[in-house]
Amino acid sequence: MPDLNARQCQSETTTQQLPSFYSPQTETTSTPHNDDDVEPADLSSSANGPAPASPTSNTSSSNPDAELPLRLPTTPLAQPPPTSLLSPAFTPPATPGTGTPLPSEPRGIPVDSSVPTGGCGSKRPRLLESLPEVECAVRARIPTTSGAEMFLHLYTNNVDNKEHLAIVFGRQIRSRSLDAPREGETELDRLVRGAYTGRLYPGREESGLAGPQIDDGNTSTQEGVNEQKEETTPLVRIHSECYTGETVWSARCDCGEQLDEAARLMSLSSNKAGGIIVYLRQEGRGIGLGEKLKAYNLQDLGNDTVEANLLLRHPADARSYGLATAILLDLGQKEIRLLTNNPEKIRAVEGPHREIIVKERVAMVPLSWKGRGGFRAPEVEGYLKTKIEKMGHMLDMGGL
Numbered sequence: 378m379p380d381l382n383a384r385q386c387q388s389e390t391t392t393q394q395l396p397s398f399y400s401p402q403t404e405t406t407s408t409p410h411n412d413d414d415v416e417p418a419d420l421s422s423s424a425n426g427p428a429p430a431s432p433t434s435n436t437s438s439s440n441p442d443a444e445l446p447l448r449l450p451t452t453p454l455a456q457p458p459p460t461s462l463l464s465p466a467f468t469p470p471a472t473p474g475t476g477t478p479l480p481s482e483p484r485g486i487p488v489d490s491s492v493p494t495g496g497c498g499s500k501r502p503r504l505l506e507s508l509p510e511v512e513c514a515v516r517a518r519i520p521t522t523s524g525a526e527m528f529l530h531l532y533t534n535n536v537d538n539k540e541h542l543a544i545v546f547g548r549q550i551r552s553r554s555l556d557a558p559r560e561g562e563t564e565l566d567r568l569v570r571g572a573y574t575g576r577l578y579p580g581r582e583e584s585g586l587a588g589p590q591i592d593d594g595n596t597s598t599q600e601g602v603n604e605q606k607e608e609t610t611p612l613v614r615i616h617s618e619c620y621t622g623e624t625v626w627s628a629r630c631d632c633g634e635q636l637d638e639a640a641r642l643m644s645l646s647s648n649k650a651g652g653i654i655v656y657l658r659q660e661g662r663g664i665g666l667g668e669k670l671k672a673y674n675l676q677d678l679g680n681d682t683v684e685a686n687l688l689l690r691h692p693a694d695a696r697s698y699g700l701a702t703a704i705l706l707d708l709g710q711k712e713i714r715l716l717t718n719n720p721e722k723i724r725a726v727e728g729p730h731r732e733i734i735v736k737e738r739v740a741m742v743p744l745s746w747k748g749r750g751g752f753r754a755p756e757v758e759g760y761l762k763t764k765i766e767k768m769g770h771m772l773d774m775g776g777l
């Protein structure tokens with residue numbers, strides 16, 4: 378990704394004292410739509426924390442209980458609001474590979490959350506002392522429209538009753554809890570819940586896990602089914618559900634594009650280490666679809682994505698990542714390369730005792746910024762600008 382390098386070099390010249398992997402907050406730019414949507418005073422908050430409260434800037438406070446004035450829009454919107462939507466029982470991930478014409482290798486930036494200059498921002502997420510328990514209930518092979526094949530793993534857990542998912546590229550990555558024998562089950566039971574090696578075919582009767590191993594091409598011995606032969610570290614994306622961005626083509630956010638791009642990178646033939654998209658059912662940064670739609674209306678009334686959450690008495694970001702950490706451990710991962718611009722995610726996914734180590738961060742640069750397709754819309758640009766300026770996202774504003 379040559380322009381990512383260019384953007385990084387540009388960042389280095391502006392902030393000599395910062396490490397090369399740190400993408401600094403850029404000065405406020407005169408982006409036409411944002412000048413309309415957000416008043417200059419609201420853009421002054423730092424990526425490292427909210428601006429001090431003042432009569433004009435208290436909307437940038439991270440305190441969900443802060444009194445926040447509801448601002449009127451300064452210009453009428455060109456588009457009418459979307460029609461009402463039914464909340465689906467299940468949001469399928471978008472099709473990988475679509476709209477992303479050029480293959481390109483992901484470039485990682487080394488990170489180390491154990492040191493302050495390690496490229497993981499300055500905020501420390503609050504983590505629970507222990508990780509939740511997870512169990513892979515079932516997995517199935519999913520051939521995709523791009524030609525790549527993945528295994529969809531459905532997880533249960535002991536903290537909520539949602540169906541969190543792991544989208545796994547690469548047969549060498551296996552779930553311990555799925556492969557573990559369950560009391561009283563037959564070989565057919567194991568085949569039906571996806572606990573088998575190799576491929577299924579009509580008439581197959583043995584899972585390959587109970588007796589001598591069937592050579593999977595990647596899995597090894599019965600004791601060591603989680604061991605990876607490849608030394609390279611897998612790509613991982615921790616993705617939060619976004620019905621609007623992934624299913625109904627919303628141009629308010631880049632979630633659909635990020636999901637597609639993550640899948641595309643993981644299924645490149647050059648990526649021997651495989652990849653995992655942990656798909657967490659924390660819609661709307663954890664506030665749910667109904668509240669997110671209210672937030673969108675507040676955004677159309679002139680507030681940004683953070684202010685809208687706060688006006689609804691939600692935190693700017695209500696998510697947690699303990700389930701993702703537990704799922705990655707179940708999938709045998711200890712070291713990962715994480716696709717994200719969000720430094721908080723890096724620390725959070727590592728777990729309370731750094732059960733997982735993020736070795737590299739791979740930036741998720743919008744495709745339109747790289748001249749590789751994608752889409753542009755005033756709403757997504759305002760959304761990204763707020764993430765950079767208020768939520769500490771490590772993206773350079775040059776693309777806006």
Ligand SMILES: Nc1nc2c(ncn2[C@@H]2O[C@H](COP(=O)(O)OP(=O)(O)OP(=O)(O)O)[C@@H](O)[C@H]2O)c(=O)[nH]1
Pocket residue numbers: 615616617618619620629630632635659660661662663664669672673682686716717718719722741760764770
């Ligand atoms: N509350 C709220 N949630 C939003 C909005 N736009 C998108 N989302 C949600 O934000 C989440 C997307 O976040 P992620 O794609 O995980 O990304 P991120 O934490 O921003 O960081 P990256 O890893 O860099 O993409 C999804 O749950 C979306 O539904 C918004 O305007 N308001």
